[in-house]
Amino acid sequence: MPKRAKELSAIEVRRLGRGVHNVGGVAGLLMQVSENGAQSWLLRVRVGHKRREIGLGPFPEVTLAKARERATETKTDIRKGIDPVESRKAARSALIASQRQGLTFIEAFEKYAAKKLPELRTERYREQWRATVEKYAFPELGGMLVQEIGREDILRILHPIWETRTETATKVRQRIEKTLDYAKAAGHRTGDNPAAWRGNLELALSAPNKIAPKQNYPALQLDDATRWWFDLKAQKGMGAAALAFQALTASRTGAVRFAKWDEIDLDARLWTIQPGRIASKIPPTGKPHRVPLTEAMIELLDTLPRLGDLLFTAPRGGSLSDATLGKSMRAIHEADIERGGIGYLDAKTKERAVPHGLRSCFRVWVTERTNFDGDMAEIALAHMVGSKVRQAYDRSDMIEKRRSMMDAWAGFLVGNDQKIGGVVRFL
The missing domain is CATH 1.10.443.10 (Intergrase catalytic core)
Known part of the structure; x- marks a missing residue:
């Protein structure tokens, strides 16, 4: 039967010198003291076939009693088949994904514009490209999270101008679509693009070339x-x-x-x-x-x-x-x-x-x-x-x-x- 470590008191823990020390109370619970005197808790435990050292937080922010409580809970989870390290990674990834999805349309557009505008040939065209989105999309979508933007939001923008300013409306739709594509590629939203034309908005709006056929410039005979x-x-x-x-x-x-x-x-x-x-x-x-x-x-x-x-x-x-x-x-x-x-x-x-x-x-x-x-x-x-x-x-x-x-x-x-x-x- 392995020798059990002596259960140290909080005062004894505070006085520990540099190194790694057993503190007792829960098997594998350790106090780690760095060269500069910083103290933190570790739990040395086997998870499946792997030997893990799991951090439980700094001392004295995490007290001795709290460290023993966390160590006990962690070992209980391990017995249930839960890997605490992988669980923490998953939770962190979910948090990062959630934060990424907390991006507004204006923020997404500015990030996309920073990449797109240098491709455009003239300053005048760059101004026009931005102005159409600012005028028509920002009032409706600007403050919305990109993840929450749906098909009805897009149609609310396009319906009033689709048949009267068809060319402009088409450009607005395309630029919203590209902005949302950028947001999805960057991890800020999931699912289908609500501004996509094929199989989506084409079922709700008339074809642009049917309601506003392209006009040729008046020519010399x-x-x-x-x-x-x-x-x-x-x-x-x-x-x-x-x-x-x-x-x-x-x-x-x-x-x-x-x-x-x-x-x-x-x-x-x-x-x-x-x-x-x-x-x-x-x-x-x-x-x-x-x-x-x-x-x-x-x-x-x-x-x-x-x-x-x-x-x-x-x-x-x-x-x-x-x-x-x-x-x-x-x-x-x-x-x-x-x-x-x-x-x-x-x-x-x-x-x-x-x-x-x-x-x-x-x-x-x-x-x-x-x-x-x-x-x-x-x-x-x-x-x-x-x-x-x-x-x-x-x-x-x-x-x-x-x-x-x-x-x-x-x-x-x-x-x-x-x-x-x-x-x-x-x-």
């Missing part, structure tokens, strides 16, 4: 293109020059507004827009977009003053605003009306044509008036062509063939099938 071009030549200023360059290149307005001289290679006759460049619409992981420079484009560039890094600069420096090109487009339209014309209107909607609609005019010209390959036109417009597999293996951008196409397009604008001819001065 083919039969008006030559007249429009000569009206454009009558305009002066940097905005008119930028609009002419956009027309000749069939580029997006943002690509032209933020075009830089270091993107222009006059020797190779190329304009190269790098991935991730502001307003390029090319993701950082995408491929550079090359634009072949025709004689007409180069002649226009030769008329521009070098006022900084940008091809087209505002009067006070910096980039032109989107409104500047729109103003030039509107001035051309109004000038035609003053002469007794009807202006420059979209064929279907009868709305005034806008700068972006020049791209549509170019695409219709390729289809209806030329034999140029449609894929080549799509590449010129910086659109993705074909399946992802084809995109991965087809590395050609048909640059020289596109140069011929853009030459022909310039010729069409002046009513000449061969070339544009002559320098156009806007400044």
